Amino acid sequence: MEHVVIIGNGISGVTAARHIRKLSKNRITIISAETEHFFSRTALMYIYMGHMKYEHTKPYEDWFWEKNRIELKSGFVNNIDTRSKTLHFAEGDSLKYDKLIVATGSKPNKFGWPGQDLKGVQGLYSKQDLDNLEIYAPDQSVCKRAVIVGGGLIGIELSEMLHSRNIPVTFLVREPSFWDNVLPKGDSELINHEIKKHGIDLRLATNLKEIKSDENGRVKSVIIEETGEEILCDFVGLTAGVSPNISIVKNSDIETKKGVLVNRYLETNIPDVYAIGDCAEQHEPIGERKSIEAVWYTGRMMGEVVAQTICGNRMAYNPSHWFNSAKFFDIEYQTYGWVFSEPKENHAHFHWKHENEDKCITIEYNDETQEFKGINTLGIRMKHEIFNRWLSENQSVDYVIKHLSEANFDPEFFKRFESNIQKQFENRLHTV
Amino acid sequence: MSHKLNHSLSLAKPDAFHTSPKQKIFLAVGVIGFFMLVLALFNMGSFSAWGFSLAIALIAIGIGGFATNAYLAKPAGIKNDGVWFNSISSRGLLGWLTGMVLTLFYIVLYFYPHLLGLGADGAANTGLISFFDPFSKLLNGGPASQWFVYGTLYTLAILAFGYKFLLKYRHNRYEQLRTYSVMFFQLGFAFLIPEFMSRLNSENFSLPYYDLKNIWPLNYYNFEQYRVDSMISAGDVGLGILIFGVASILIITPILTYKYGKRWYCSWVCGCGGLAETAGDPFRHLSDKTQAAWKIERWVVHSVLVFVVLMTTAVIYTYLGYDAEKYWLTKDIFLFLVAGLLTLVFALVMIFKRHELGKDAKFGAIGYFVIILFLIGMHYFSKESNLFLFEAETLRSSYGFLIGSIFSGVIGTGFYPIFGNRVWCRFGCPMAAILGFQQRMLSRFRITTNGGQCISCGNCSTYCEMGIDVRAYAQKGENIVRSSCVGCGICSAVCPRGVLKLENDSMKGRINANEILLGNDVNLMDLVNQK
Numbered sequence: 008m009e010h011v012v013i014i015g016n017g018i019s020g021v022t023a024a025r026h027i028r029k030l031s032k033n034r035i036t037i038i039s040a041e042t043e044h045f046f047s048r049t050a051l052m053y054i055y056m057g058h059m060k061y062e063h064t065k066p067y068e069d070w071f072w073e074k075n076r077i078e079l080k081s082g083f084v085n086n087i088d089t090r091s092k093t094l095h096f097a098e099g100d101s102l103k104y105d106k107l108i109v110a111t112g113s114k115p116n117k118f119g120w121p122g123q124d125l126k127g128v129q130g131l132y133s134k135q136d137l138d139n140l141e142i143y144a145p146d147q148s149v150c151k152r153a154v155i156v157g158g159g160l161i162g163i164e165l166s167e168m169l170h171s172r173n174i175p176v177t178f179l180v181r182e183p184s185f186w187d188n189v190l191p192k193g194d195s196e197l198i199n200h201e202i203k204k205h206g207i208d209l210r211l212a213t214n215l216k217e218i219k220s221d222e223n224g225r226v227k228s229v230i231i232e233e234t235g236e237e238i239l240c241d242f243v244g245l246t247a248g249v250s251p252n253i254s255i256v257k258n259s260d261i262e263t264k265k266g267v268l269v270n271r272y273l274e275t276n277i278p279d280v281y282a283i284g285d286c287a288e289q290h291e292p293i294g295e296r297k298s299i300e301a302v303w304y305t306g307r308m309m310g311e312v313v314a315q316t317i318c319g320n321r322m323a324y325n326p327s328h329w330f331n332s333a334k335f336f337d338i339e340y341q342t343y344g345w346v347f348s349e350p351k352e353n354h355a356h357f358h359w360k361h362e363n364e365d366k367c368i369t370i371e372y373n374d375e376t377q378e379f380k381g382i383n384t385l386g387i388r389m390k391h392e393i394f395n396r397w398l399s400e401n402q403s404v405d406y407v408i409k410h411l412s413e414a415n416f417d418p419e420f421f422k423r424f425e426s427n428i429q430k431q432f433e434n435r436l437h438t439v
Numbered sequence: 440m441s442h443k444l445n446h447s448l449s450l451a452k453p454d455a456f457h458t459s460p461k462q463k464i465f466l467a468v469g470v471i472g473f474f475m476l477v478l479a480l481f482n483m484g485s486f487s488a489w490g491f492s493l494a495i496a497l498i499a500i501g502i503g504g505f506a507t508n509a510y511l512a513k514p515a516g517i518k519n520d521g522v523w524f525n526s527i528s529s530r531g532l533l534g535w536l537t538g539m540v541l542t543l544f545y546i547v548l549y550f551y552p553h554l555l556g557l558g559a560d561g562a563a564n565t566g567l568i569s570f571f572d573p574f575s576k577l578l579n580g581g582p583a584s585q586w587f588v589y590g591t592l593y594t595l596a597i598l599a600f601g602y603k604f605l606l607k608y609r610h611n612r613y614e615q616l617r618t619y620s621v622m623f624f625q626l627g628f629a630f631l632i633p634e635f636m637s638r639l640n641s642e643n644f645s646l647p648y649y650d651l652k653n654i655w656p657l658n659y660y661n662f663e664q665y666r667v668d669s670m671i672s673a674g675d676v677g678l679g680i681l682i683f684g685v686a687s688i689l690i691i692t693p694i695l696t697y698k699y700g701k702r703w704y705c706s707w708v709c710g711c712g713g714l715a716e717t718a719g720d721p722f723r724h725l726s727d728k729t730q731a732a733w734k735i736e737r738w739v740v741h742s743v744l745v746f747v748v749l750m751t752t753a754v755i756y757t758y759l760g761y762d763a764e765k766y767w768l769t770k771d772i773f774l775f776l777v778a779g780l781l782t783l784v785f786a787l788v789m790i791f792k793r794h795e796l797g798k799d800a801k802f803g804a805i806g807y808f809v810i811i812l813f814l815i816g817m818h819y820f821s822k823e824s825n826l827f828l829f830e831a832e833t834l835r836s837s838y839g840f841l842i843g844s845i846f847s848g849v850i851g852t853g854f855y856p857i858f859g860n861r862v863w864c865r866f867g868c869p870m871a872a873i874l875g876f877q878q879r880m881l882s883r884f885r886i887t888t889n890g891g892q893c894i895s896c897g898n899c900s901t902y903c904e905m906g907i908d909v910r911a912y913a914q915k916g917e918n919i920v921r922s923s924c925v926g927c928g929i930c931s932a933v934c935p936r937g938v939l940k941l942e943n944d945s946m947k948g949r950i951n952a953n954e955i956l957l958g959n960d961v962n963l964m965d966l967v968n969q970k
Contacts (some may be wrong), residue, residue, distance in 0.1 A: 016445025018895070029954070050896035057521040058933075059901050066895040066910060068729060171520040205513060303894050308959040315963065325960040332892050334935040337516030337610075341892065341937055386961050388937035391957055399961075416889055416940055420612040 010034040011317060012094065012104035014084055014255070018303055019284025020110035021045045022310025023317075030318035034074070036102065038094070040083035042134050044069060048302055051137050052164045058173040058277035061134075087259040106160050106279045106317055109256060109267050110310070113249035113285040113301050120156075120245075122218030126311040127226040128243040131165050140168075147173045150241040154178075154229050156215045157247030158185050160333050165244045166207050166337055177208040177238055179215055179231070181247075190278050191348055191369045194383050198335045201365060201413070205336050218243055249301050251286040252300045265286055266299050271323040273313045275423045281317070283309035295329065295345050296306060304329060315362055328398040329381070338365050346371040346382025357404065357435065359428045361386070366424065372404035387424065388416040408432045457555060461508045469501020478572035480555065485699050488573035495591075499599050506603035515610035517933055519902070527856065528721045534856035540854030549844040552585035578634040590630055593714060597625045600717035607720075613928045613941070618704055621713035628652045629710045645669050651680070652708050654687040656747040657870035664758040693877060699943055700884025701874035702926020709870075711863060714852065715904065716927060719860025723929065725903035727860035732906055736802065736866050736923065743842055744872040745807050749814070750838045752777050753831035771819075778815050783809065795950070842867060861904040865923055875922030882941040884926065885950075886919035888912065890957035893938045899930035913938050916953040 011027055012018040016039035024035050037045075045230035047094050050064040062434035070402030072079055083097040087107070092269035094102045115130025117123045125145040129136055144150035155162050158180030166176045182188060184195040185202065187298045202209045221227040228239045262268045262276040266288030273281050285299070292298040296305075308326055315322040332341045346369055355374040360367040372379050379402050382394065393414040397407055412425040447495055458466065475494035486494075510518065526533040547554050556566020564572055568583050571591060575583035601622040610612035629650040636648030647666045655661040661684050670677035695703045705712045752774075759770045785808045788796070796804065851863025864871050878884060886909070893916070899909035905923045909930045912919045919939075931939040954967045 026954075042735075047895040047897060049894040050898075053896065053898065056519070057524040058517075058519040059897055060523050063901045066897065066914060278943045304891055304958055307891075307956070311955050311959055312963065322960070324964060325962075327958055327961055330891065330958055332894075332936040337514055339935065339937050377886070379936045388940075389894055395890065395957055416937060418611065418928060418940060419942070420616055422612070 008032055008034055009105035010036065010103065010104045012102060013037045013108040013110055014094075015039065015112055015284070015286075016042070016045045016079070017048060017110060017112050017180055017284060017306065018045075019112075019306035019310045020108065022307045023108055023110065023283060023314050024310075025075070026311055026314030028075050028077060028315055030314060033318075034078070036080055036104075038080045038082055038084060038102075040081070040097075043079065043081060044072070046134070048132070051131065051134070052168050053139060055140060055168045065415070084255045087256065087261065087280075089260045089280060092279070104279075107281070108284060108313060108317075109253075109261070109275075109280065109282040110284045110306075111252045111255065111286045114252040115161075115245055116248045116250055117245055118247060120218060122220055122226065123245065123395035125218055125220050125226045125243075127241060128218055128222050128245060130245045130249075131161055131168075132249060140242075144169060150174050152177065152238070152240040153242040154238055154240045155244040155246055156229075157245065158182055158211075159246060159248055160186075161249075162244070162246035163202065163335050165246055166202065167205070167243075169244075170205055170207060174242075175208070175209060177240070177422070178202065178207055179210050179213045179229075181214055182210070183209070183212045185209070187348055189348060190383065191346065191356055191358065193360060193367055194340075194349075194369050194385055197360065197365060197367050197385055198338065201336050201338050206382060206404075209330050227365060249285065251299060251301075252287065253286055256282075256355075257284075271325070272316055273309055273324055274316075283313050293324070296326070297422065304331065328395050336386075338386050339388065340383070340385050341389055341391075342362065342381065342383045343389070343391065344371070344379070344398050346381040346383045350374075351380075357408075357432060359424075359431050361424065361427075368428065370404060370407065375402045377405060379404045382407075387413045388418075390416045397416040458830055459508060459512075462505050463509065465501050465504035467501075470497050470502065472497025472499075472501060476567060476570065480567040482556070483565050486570055488577075491570055491573055491657040492859070492953055494527070495572075495595060495619070497660065498595065502599040503602050506606050510603075510606040510609070518607050519933065520744075522721075522724060528724075530725065530766070530857060534722075538854055538856040542849055544850040545853045548585055548589055549848055555588065557585050558582070565664060578631070579637045581637075583869070593710070594625050594630045596718040597710075597713045598622055600720070601713075604717050604720055608932065611928075611932050614932060617928065618716065620707045621696070621709075624652055624708050625710055625713045645673065647677075647680075650710065652712070654692065654704075654870060655684060656688070656744070656751065656873065657709070657711070657868060659747050659751065659843060659869075660835075661836070662751060662755055664754070667758075692874065693881075696874050696877045697882050700882050700924070700926050700941075701871065701878045701922075702884065702924075704874060705864065705871060705925035706927045711847065711851070711868065712925060715855075715864060718850075719855050719904075721861045722855045724859070724901050725857065726861060726904055726906035728900050728903070728906050728908050730908075733908075734799070736906070737799070739866045740868065740872045740923075741803060741807070742874075743846075744869040745811070746838060746842065747833075747869040748777075748781075749811065750831075750834040753829075753834050757831045774819065776817055778812060781811060788880060795880065842869075859904055861906075861925070864925065865905050871923070871925075875924075879920060879922035881946075883946060885942060885944070886912075886924065886930065887940050887942050887944075888916050888918065889936075889938045889940070891916065891959070893937045893956075894936055896935060898933040898935065899939060902929050902933045904929070909939065916951075916956045918949060918951055920950050 011033050013024055013036070016037045020037055022038055027033055029037055043244055045067065046061065046063050046064040047066055050059060053059045054061055054064065085097045086095040088095065093230040094104065108275050109144065113132060115132050122128065129139050131140065144153055152175045155166050155176060155178045162178065166178050169176050184192065186196045187195040190198070199209065202369050216228055216230040216232040219228045226240065226243050228237045229243060230237050253263055253267055255266055256263055260277055261280055266286050267275055267282035268290060269275055269282045269287045270290060273283055273287060275282055285301040287309065305326065307323055312322050312324045330343050334340065350371055352377050353373055354371050357370045358367065364386065368387065369383045370379065371381045379397060408429055411428060412423065415423065472494045475490065478484060523529045527537060528534065553559060554569040556564050558564045563569065564582055568585060568588055569590045571583035574591065575581060575587045590697055601618050605615055605620050633648045633650055640648065640698065660666065668680065670681040704783050706716055707717065755775060756770055759768060759773055760766060763769050788804070793801065845862045846867040851867060854862055893913040895910055895914045897910050897911060903909050904927060905925060907921050907924060909919055926941055928941050931941060955964045
């Protein structure tokens with residue numbers, strides 16, 4: 008019986024633990040300095056908005072861990088001694104392992120802005136970030152205005168959160184349109200409109216110059232790079248992406264670059280040490296994927312794979328077609344396959360937008376072979392399974408458009424848009 | 440940890456959850472209407488029909504205006520901001536207060552109607568009930584009873600809060616249609632039609648008028664002697680109603696449940712469901728999601744079902760005769776029919792579906808089956824006058840008191856703000872138990888999940904009024920096939936990633952468990968999922 012120790016109780020570490028338990032009788036310990044039990048990080052926003060309490064974000068009841076013989080240890084790892092296979096904790100104790108999985112997740116990016124470490128300046132990643140948010144921005148009287156820096160998924164979520172408590176929000180986005188390094192123009196513009204519709208002060212193509220402090224070391228205002236404008240505020244959200252949280256690995260023998268370097272088997276340079284989830288960095292990116300994939304779904308998949316390897320069935324991380332999802336205020340977003348902000352070489356985009364409702368889709372396809380490459384869908388739910396199959400079958404864009412209704416996943420009685428989409432697709436061919 | 444501040448019990452609340460000036464005005468309007476009811480209750484001043492109309496109108500305008508201002512001022516979308524901060528919806532002071540007032544109201548309504556002003560022995564009504572007399576005379580020609588008062592207020596609540604729900608979910612057509620449906624069935628079938636039917640009754644024609652969609656065993660008194668007698672004596676119409684009553688549970692219900700799941704009744708037609716989905720909507724997240732609660736639910740709700748079967752069998756048995764020449768349905772034939780039907784259902788499930796039953800479900804099914812047949816057999820061979828050890832009347836009155844009044848009324852509705860809006864439907868309703876049993880065993884209905892898209896956020900589980908841990912299925916990519924699911928569709932509505940969909944499809948592959956979700960290595964999925 009081996010002792011498998013997992014650092015980090017997020018989706019990656021917990022998925023690995025669950026699958027190792029299913030496959031073996033190994034002793035399993037999960038270490039966390041964040042919370043006693045696993046919670047869904049993606050649900051932090053709903054706690055602040057009052058949709059849920061912290062308890063509701065825990066996917067398993069508290070008895071689950073003991074019943075499945077998964078030991079939980081609260082503690083902060085100071086040092087990983089890979090030679091003696093021992094973890095040393097900040098609390099002074101230590102723990103031996105036979106196999107180690109590093110699943111420490113991410114931390115918010117800070118790009119050296121003056122004032123980035125002031126009180127009331129923070130990202131939104133951890134449970135502690137949420138607790139701090141309740142201190143610095145609990146309501147409109149404590150926080151008269153909040154400024155969000157960075158136009159990505161967490162930025163828009165944090166805007167929505169603060170807005171739900173009637174706190175005026177100024178949202179600084181470096182790009183000329185929201186998330187337009189990922190979303191095509193039409194999709195991105197729909198989201199710009201949605202952000203403004205909810206009364207957010209959206210500032211596109213705007214950079215942060217510095218964050219100013221009051222006499223108590225608390226944020227007082229921010230200065231805009233382009234105009235020099237000073238915006239008074241009591242809270243600044245730094246949401247310009249995340250990077251691997253690997254401070255505890257840095258001073259060990261485990262090789263790192265931006266993240267913990269792993270091969271396709273999620274193995275590090277040290278035998279019996281693995282890394283999964285946000286903190287893992289592939290030597291070579293897989294397909295169109297980034298070498299660091301800070302996404303819930305990939306964390307889960309890596310956990311599923313590494314459990315196989317640890318339990319004797321050595322298996323490469325070999326994900327199927329890319330997919331992702333998000334919700335931008337009231338607009339749901341799903342993507343299957345690859346849609347780039349600009350079509351790749353030889354590729355083209357087909358964009359459909361509803362006349363007056365907040366719905367649109369963008370399909371990327373190969374202009375020469377007509378092969379379907381991917382879809383973004385905003386405001387219409389579509390089936391993962393169907394698109395995964397069509398992508399595996401290398402279906403043509405015509406086939407996809409023709410059979411689009413098979414992929415619809417909207418609730419019963421919802422209005423359908425396939426015929427409208429098909430018509431526009433045909434017209435596009437006539438006009439070209 | 441400041442997020443653990445219980446805002447609902449503290450005076451400092453997040454600003455957003457303050458009411459707007461317009462909302463305060465509508466609140467005041469509604470309170471004035473309600474206050475008129477209170478004045479009437481205490482016999483303060485005499486009100487005309489106009490007074491009654493004014494009070495009802497003020498309450499309706501208050502609720503409707505408040506909702507219009509609260510929802511139409513914001514873009515369409517999920518409106519759960521601050522649900523766990525608001526005192527009324529998070530078991531705060533207002534929640535407990537509301538629960539206590541409702542509970543007391545039910546106790547008075549069921550057991551002390553004279554306190555509401557019900558005139559005893561033909562005396563004129565006073566108080567709150569007399570306040571409703573003009574309206575009652577308008578509809579059915581007679582003075583009001585406590586049930587008329589209750590029915591009117593119940594219908595008002597479903598209509599006014601139904602309007603509110605329609606605004607809250609104006610982006611969701613499934614929710615819209617479902618709400619129009621419960622509003623229609625409450626107003627038409629539960630309220631107006633029975634009142635008009637009662638008008639048809641006269642000295643020489645008496646038909647038990649009732650809510651036709653109120654099916655046995657929810658309507659546990661439907662086959663009592665006085666009702667069956669009057670249906671038979673009312674000629675073809677009455678006989679038709681009696682046949683419809685029997686066919687409802689034995690034929691119509693199974694067909695509709697097979698096609699659409701139990702939602703066709705529980706969240707589209709039923710009056711209890713109608714109130715839960717409209718006035719009860721602000722409390723849906725208060726249901727207990729633990730596995731322990733699920734275990735209690737299964738034992739309690741099925742025990743109530745056994746109770747109602749025994750009680751009804753005993754009651755019908757008492758008024759049937761021994762002589763087959765007078766009427767074909769004798770005591771013995773009736774007992775054989777009941778035992779035969781139960782044996783048939785039991786045998787079919789055990790032959791075809793036993794692998795779908797959990798261990799405790801098998802124990803429960805076998806245990807109850809043996810007990811019922813033992814009781815019937817014991818009776819048959821001993822010819823005791825009491826069918827199930829107790830007098831039928833004792834069974835009937837204790838069921839009426841314990842289940843009909845205390846469980847469905849006092850606890851079921853009075854405790855909305857404490858245990859959530861479906862306590863009765865989940866733990867007590869024998870109709871829900873029958874429909875749910877069929878939904879689990881033989882129905883095309885299921886909630887499907889969307890590949891690997893679940894992020895385990897927990898919105899679905901939190902807002903499931905039946906306390907189903909929807910997330911536990913969604914994060915495994917497993918369809919949700921649960922007997923308790925009433926198909927309200929809220930899990931699908933609140934899902935931020937488009938993972939859940941209520942569907943009717945073929946029985947094949949309805950129950951599917953995946954260890955590895957879609958999106959990962961195809962070979963790994965094959966390896967693990969096909970084991």
